[in-house]
Amino acid sequence: MEAKTLTDLQTLVSLCKRRGFIFQSSEIYGGLNSCWDYGPLGADFKFNVKMSWWKAMTRRLDIVGLDAAILMHPMVWKASGHVDGFTDPLCDCKSCKTRFRQDTAPTKDGKTVCPNCASLDVTEPRNFNLMFKTYMGPVEEGASIVYLRPETAQGIFVNFENVQTSMRKKIPFGIAQIGKSFRNEITPGNFTFRTREFEQMEMQYFVKPGSDMEWFEKWKETRLQHYDRLGFKKSSLRFKEHGPKELAHYARAAFDVQYEFPFGWQELEGIHNRGDFDLTQHSKFSGKKLEYFDEPTKEKFVPYVIETAVGCDRLCLALLCNAYTEEKVTKATEKTEGGNGAPKDAEAAADIRIVLKLKPEIAPVQLAFLPLSKKPDLQELAHKLRDDFAQNWRVDYDESASIGKRYRRQDEIGTPLCATIDFDSLVDKKVTVRHRDSMTQDRIDISQLEAYLAEKMKTF
């Protein structure tokens, strides 16, 4: 079977809209730039991606969860360095009026070039703060300014003592959080890759100074293992170290996990050694000591922090790009489709099949029940099975169009298994289960279906 992977983002954008994964926000009003809504399948998919991360983090004995507020005391952002330093250099092109980031624009003889029209007639860069501001309460005045958080990390730092003492955690330990962040990006784009509202999944791991680089290396390895489990091809991920000039103000060391998107290698996740920067800053600004007392050694110290930070939306996009496959269906593969007494319907009406090869853990639908025809007896059994299996699995039901077309629909949304209910099913109490990737089929006794699914899902 010939297979083709994703080469242009637009193909995926169309699939996401057509199949209810992702829609343009406020589309009926012409859309809102760089804002996206997750449709029914997208919402389920994103939820599963979050759950997978949450489990990987909080099922460990040394990591606990947190859900902090988006709005925080404005001093938090003074202490963290965001009020003064969370800026991008912004230029305006005097010829075509494009606004762009100077640090990512091309240069010629040391001069900034407009990325839109190549003009050299551009303004001097000025610092543009990326934080969204709003007002707390009814009075719109300076004293009531609050910010929409630009990262979830600060909610963890300011709760360090609350969490450590309430949960009696001993160092090393981590705090994990999933939540919305907001950045007024100058150049958002590439679908959900860079947006102004996005969800982050961040974990701050508090360690004894001196053991930080060892933990930094361990976390790099642990995060790669997670990506391996999610089904990323090894060759599509790589580490990129930040040079001294790229390091953020808080970082002692930083590596990006990069993914090869159709638009090139880009950051997926940041792994940072933040040292004691954040806890020291919050101690200074709040007047509250944020130290850890190590009982066995009777030492007091400010812990160092190893951070893993990934955007959930960006990870979902990478997973969809990674999963997208176009396969040329040959006569031989068509034959297998009709094996095992299953419907020999024209499964391969079109000779290209689009498959999202998602792992069952994150696929929006895991199992679809398909009655072979619209006969009430078959529909009734299919509905009953759907209802029963909805207890433990994410299930779907589809009775419209030919069985071949229905298989294709499920392939396109990444459903690992389909169970077809035919006339024999009423008598022998068996269904035909069809495998998304191999397109092979097994005839399974309904009483054995639960156990079969548990085993079969592991083969994806």
Ligand code: GAP
């Ligand atoms: N607390 C550290 C921190 O926020 P970051 O590298 O600025 O580090 C972490 O962000 C991750 O958040 C990025 O690797 C990316 O996946 C995601 N992210 C950042 N800005 C984003 C944006 N504008 N749109 C979508 N995802 C974004």
